[in-house]
Amino acid sequence: MNMTVKISKIGNSAGILLSKELLAHLDANIGETLTLAKTPNGYELRPLDNDFDSQMAAARDVMARRKRALRELAK
Numbered sequence: 001m002n003m004t005v006k007i008s009k010i011g012n013s014a015g016i017l018l019s020k021e022l023l024a025h026l027d028a029n030i031g032e033t034l035t036l037a038k039t040p041n042g043y044e045l046r047p048l049d050n051d052f053d054s055q056m057a058a059a060r061d062v063m064a065r066r067k068r069a070l071r072e073l074a075k
Contacts, residue, residue, distance in 0.1 A: 001025055 005016040018026075026047060028034060033048040063070060 003019065003022055005018065005022075007014050007016055018028075023029065026034065026045065028047050035046050035048050037044045037046065
């Protein structure tokens with residue numbers, strides 16, 4: 001599915017408007033947070049995955065506490 005969106009000025013920032021069809025395709029609703037991820041083919045827009053965020057927070061915590069051990073394992 002390819003769609004064209006236009007960048008609009010919103011105050012001192014810029015934004016894009018998403019059509020109802022695109023919101024339905026993304027399985028997103030007004031007010032939800034989306035993630036913009038860089039991929040080898042460009043950028044990908046997708047709904048926020050709360051499970052992924054909690055997993056990454058746990059991983060960052062472990063990496064911070066075990067920094068020396070991880071450095072040794074990387075050798």
